[in-house]
Amino acid sequence: MSNILLQALGLSKHFNRVRAVDNVSVDFANQEFFALLGPSGCGKTTLLRLLAGFESPSAGQILLDNKDITNLCPAHRPLNLMFQTYALFPHMSVWQNIAYGLEMENCTKMEIRERVGQIVDMTQLTDYAQRKPASLSGGQRQRVALARALVKRPRMLLLDEPLAALDKQLRTQMQLELKRMQHEIGITFLVVTHDQEEALVMADRVAVMNRGRVEQLATPHVLYERPRNRFVAGFIGAMNFIPGRVVEHGIEIAGNGFISARTDDLTIGDDVWLTVRPERILLTVERPAQAEAAIEAAVFDIAYLGQDLKVHLKSKAGSIDIEVRVTSTEAERNRFFPGQTLWCSWPANQASVLTC
Amino acid sequence: MSNILLQALGLSKHFNRVRAVDNVSVDFANQEFFALLGPSGCGKTTLLRLLAGFESPSAGQILLDNKDITNLCPAHRPLNLMFQTYALFPHMSVWQNIAYGLEMENCTKMEIRERVGQIVDMTQLTDYAQRKPASLSGGQRQRVALARALVKRPRMLLLDEPLAALDKQLRTQMQLELKRMQHEIGITFLVVTHDQEEALVMADRVAVMNRGRVEQLATPHVLYERPRNRFVAGFIGAMNFIPGRVVEHGIEIAGNGFISARTDDLTIGDDVWLTVRPERILLTVERPAQAEAAIEAAVFDIAYLGQDLKVHLKSKAGSIDIEVRVTSTEAERNRFFPGQTLWCSWPANQASVLTC
């Protein structure tokens, strides 16, 4: 347990009657890259602000190195926050912005000059040090905000939607850059984001939040392969949800009969969803002889996306919507067309059953 | 040529000294689903407004059925526009909003009742007909805006970022819905969008715009497989740009030697980019014996994205950044790790050479 840096224990925050954060407990390890992922209004920003000290929790504790810092003001927490709007001081130059935090620590002028110089070099801001924030591009402002927080040498850096204000290309580039930087500096990064790809690309561990609660906390791989519930399954990547009822050794799907699936922990007779990722479904003209799970369906739309094709089908019985991803090369072999009847099949181990 | 509905001939629009639209000529066919795709500020919305009649062109003509409509006011053009903000009349009910356009045509009360009733049914707004726009959800408002334009039975429907105000899930659903509707009604749809996936999914033909000009006009498949220039290649999907120089039967890449590629129309000695899609590159430990094109590179980042892996490499010589997409199954076989040295190779017919 010595690897734990910060702990949130049963944290809650109520605004009037709204539970923005609802009994959340999370441990943040030393040197990890952690992401809080969720739709807007899920409480992820409030949780970040509780950790930073801008809100005081309605219940719960925050421990840093096992010491209670719940009532410490932001200035006294060895964490720094990078704001979504960057919150640069508009009347100060880049250099002054970055030096501000060290002046508050009463560092000597020489130390300030040295540390600011270092971080300005590291974030490639040397040429802009004397400029005001208003004359910088979005990417440069983001780097100033980062430098201003990092120069304080915090134990943990909190980043509130750090890439939301950048355009798409810069965002992809900065994802790698942030990851590299975290690795180099070796401090814990906690990123709040609503963008699942961003979270998957950057983070070692991701907590998926919804309605103030943590729905699942896991590595990107586990989140994608073994989502715990419908919300996580639908929020991370695309997913087919096929409604059915648990029977022995599988699921009974209305109008489509029995489909074999793992049903170990399930109660027979329960309503469940059988979930399969679109890219794990095979499309064939004949029912595959060996198929453990297959549904007959008609193509109603084919969308070309470059790398692959998105085929939308409706099952013959029960009109269940099924989305299938097919690589472009595969597509050329098969030549799909609307109205075509096909079999959707998948190995039983590629589907999982969710009860909620 | 009888299939052409609307023609833009050398259309330009200057605002002060900015050329928002710069000598654009496009034909729109009957019954096609056409998309204008480009980054913000590329002139796509201005082009749409020129066609709708809200701006008058600085130069050029607009022909409808070969008749000049350049100076016709919007009210007299048989086109209707669906505004990005929807522009619903806030003081009128859904029904009154939709009926407004027919009242302007002096339709009889009976005809209005019938046609509005039809379109309200078709867009599933029957239950909301008496509500005011403010009490509707985003998706419902969008349907009202669509119904209000369609009830006029325009020759062509212009849609300005029709899905931008919706959340991600609804957007994917409405893409299919718009496509289905266009197919059913059989009129020309012209959609303006900045989202390349949206354009690829919906449109029969796409015009990619940049800086007021059309960079390429083609089907989604051609745009992805044979982009005409660097801008289109980078805007549609992800792309590796490898700088090199044309030699006989191939490209010389600094530090990496000769790579075979089609160079039919190129001048030997020119600086060019060799372009390969990330998912078309194979990663192997040994240099493949048959490989026509191969670069040795070191892995520096691996991002797990669920459906597939994004592997970032830097070439051994010349430090060229290379991005490779690998399906998750393939990834499991190979077990990549940072620092690993691999060969990136591709069949010569999967790469193309761009000069600009």
Next chain:
Amino acid sequence: MVKSVTKSNSVALLYLVLVYAFLYIPILVLMLLSLNKSGLPTVWSGATLDWYAALFRSTAILSAARNTLIVATLSTILATVIGTLLAMGVERGKRLSNSMEALLFAQMIIPDIVLAIALLSFFTLLKFTLGLHSIIISHTVFNIAFVCAVVRTRLKHFDSAVVEASYDLGAGVLTTFRRITLPIILPGVLAAALLAFTLSVDEFIIAYFTAGAGQASTTLPMQIYSMIRFGVTPEINAMATIVMLFSFTLLFFSQRLEKRSAL
């Protein structure tokens, strides 16, 4: 943060209470004195409405109130129509509007006494006889810029795409104004009218200068002014209270309309 916020919040609250007291105690004194049976500022001898009743027995005051309402109503109607159209014109021709904007703003902050003298000189030059009609014209001039400002804030929230949608659906300029623009900005226009009405009811110096001689065109503020020459009496306090409460009521509704219209 956590603790220091609580502390600095109570300091802030104390400050707010003090400033509000500073702003409102004179007004409260005024209202109390208007209810004081003794009629003396220094002796409180119970509450009464006698001073208010006295106002309604004075023909001079009733006639001044009638004049005020006539002036306010007519100048409000004129200023609202002219000012609303002006606002639409200014918002439309946005390119011209930098200097025009300055001129409109200037009009709002011309010292009342300067405007009063200017109007008086102007009327004298034209050999215009003074009376209620000259006050009405003066108050119209005085009010136009305020009406325009209020309507413009409403127009700023106005999605001009709605007007374009109306053209796109086949409507002309007049139909669009009647069926789309006017209904949408109406709350803003009513708010502006209420403001103009209040300003006109309260205005003293312009009315005083442009009223001409004689009692016939005296307005309420002029009446208060002429009564005060003999010292502040409880009747004056009562009248001031009524004028103030009347203004507050109108402006309360005006604000509500403006807020609703900003949605």
Next chain:
Amino acid sequence: MVKSVTKSNSVALLYLVLVYAFLYIPILVLMLLSLNKSGLPTVWSGATLDWYAALFRSTAILSAARNTLIVATLSTILATVIGTLLAMGVERGKRLSNSMEALLFAQMIIPDIVLAIALLSFFTLLKFTLGLHSIIISHTVFNIAFVCAVVRTRLKHFDSAVVEASYDLGAGVLTTFRRITLPIILPGVLAAALLAFTLSVDEFIIAYFTAGAGQASTTLPMQIYSMIRFGVTPEINAMATIVMLFSFTLLFFSQRLEKRSAL
């Protein structure tokens, strides 16, 4: 559209010209008369600056100007400090502020004559001797709400994350105010101060009621008012022109500061 826009644009332009003429012709007349050699409103006999020169020879006018500047300067300083802090308090305690907001707005639209009477009653009640100091206090009360309103528009554009960033970087409340908040809102505060100064220079009725007897505490508007009893003279036109141009200049700078600060 294309054609009808051009047509309706010229109609709109004509309308704008007419309304601006209606608003500004009296002011132009005033300025012209102040330059008229003949001194008669109906006879133009060439331009002169004599009437302006005459102003500077009158000790009564010079003393009134001095009083005005003293009152305006001191009441501006007081109102700016109190009003700025008030604005920050109001913006912070947003939850309380619905009724507080209404009270602040009400303070701005209390009829001047009512506020004048209220202040006079209040001073009388406290047995406060009247003079320049009572005008200064009155103008401070009068100005606080305006200062507060201007500063608040500035604070609305103010990204409060900047303050949080300052705390996060280790600064306390006072350091944050001195090094972050104040420098950022300063243009808005200066704009508010300029507005307050102008309002004080132009204000007549409150000054008139709270000045007490005698010439010693006469301000410029009061001086103009007392001179006009004998009819509008060219000197009065000249003085009104000066007051107006002075106000315009200050407000021009105030507007510029406010716009710049809104960026």
